[in-house]
Amino acid sequence: xxxxxxxxxxxxxxxxxxxxxxxxxxxxxxxxxxxxxxxxxxxxxxxxxxxxxxxxxxxxxxxxxxxxxxxxxxxxxxxxxxxxxxxxxxxxxxxxxxxxxxxxxxxxxxxxxxxx
Amino acid sequence: xxxxxxxxxxxxxxxxxxxxxxxxxxxxxxxxxxxxxxxxxxxxxxxxxxxxxxxxxxxxxxxxxxxxxxxxxxxxxxxxxxxxxxxxxxxxxxxxxxxxxxxxxxxxxxxxxxx
Numbered sequence: 001x002x003x004x005x006x007x008x009x010x011x012x013x014x015x016x017x018x019x020x021x022x023x024x025x026x027x028x029x030x031x032x033x034x035x036x037x038x039x040x041x042x043x044x045x046x047x048x049x050x051x052x053x054x055x056x057x058x059x060x061x062x063x064x065x066x067x068x069x070x071x072x073x074x075x076x077x078x079x080x081x082x083x084x085x086x087x088x089x090x091x092x093x094x095x096x097x098x099x100x101x102x103x104x105x106x107x108x109x110x111x112x113x114x115x116x
Numbered sequence: 117x118x119x120x121x122x123x124x125x126x127x128x129x130x131x132x133x134x135x136x137x138x139x140x141x142x143x144x145x146x147x148x149x150x151x152x153x154x155x156x157x158x159x160x161x162x163x164x165x166x167x168x169x170x171x172x173x174x175x176x177x178x179x180x181x182x183x184x185x186x187x188x189x190x191x192x193x194x195x196x197x198x199x200x201x202x203x204x205x206x207x208x209x210x211x212x213x214x215x216x217x218x219x220x221x222x223x224x225x226x227x228x229x230x231x
Binding site for chain 2: 033035040041042043044045046047048055056058091093100101102103104105106107108109110
């Protein structure tokens with residue numbers, strides 16, 4: 001299967017711990033996005049990469065959040081010193097910039113984070 | 117900033133009923149518009165999209181027309197099935213590079229189809 005994959009699917013951690021999530025995009029896609037979704041809400045944009053360059057970061061992405069995409073392939077999202085308010089589903093999506101303005105973003109299954 | 121407003125759910129219909137889910141948007145530029153669907157236990161997937169005014173997106177019997185004059189992108193289906201039960205998200209993506217290039221989503225509308 002060549003869809004977007006995310007690991008782990010679930011993560012339970014204690015407040016103050018660091019967590020790292022991984023996203024593997026569709027192999028030929030050069031754009032990769034991170035979103036956060038809380039219960040009853042739509043996904044909210046966090047950040048995006050074109051190849052290995054991080055081109056945009058939302059104001060939702062506090063200093064405790066960092067994302068990388070080494071070599072323009074997989075990406076990691078790290079949250080340091082987790083807080084209970086970080087509990088959410090973290091979604092990754094990938095797309096092809098050559099599609100133009102109407103590019104389709106393909107979403108992974110998400111990583112559900114619970115901070116106790 | 118950009119925003120998307122959808123009708124609140126849950127929306128409960130009987131099988132074969134006509135469906136409309138309203139979506140209106142506010143955007144600084146000229147966005148592309150999308151409907152995504154999330155079936156129970158599955159990830160978000162694109163249902164349909166439109167990239168310019170008066171374009172109609174369609175898929176699986178669903179349709180939506182990009183109405184620039186009313187800033188709307190309402191989702192319709194003539195005859196719903198139980199298998200259409202899901203959460204539907206309206207979303208937009210700005211064309212210009214001035215803002216974030218991520219999608220801006222509405223809160224989602226939970227659709228329940230009863231046999």
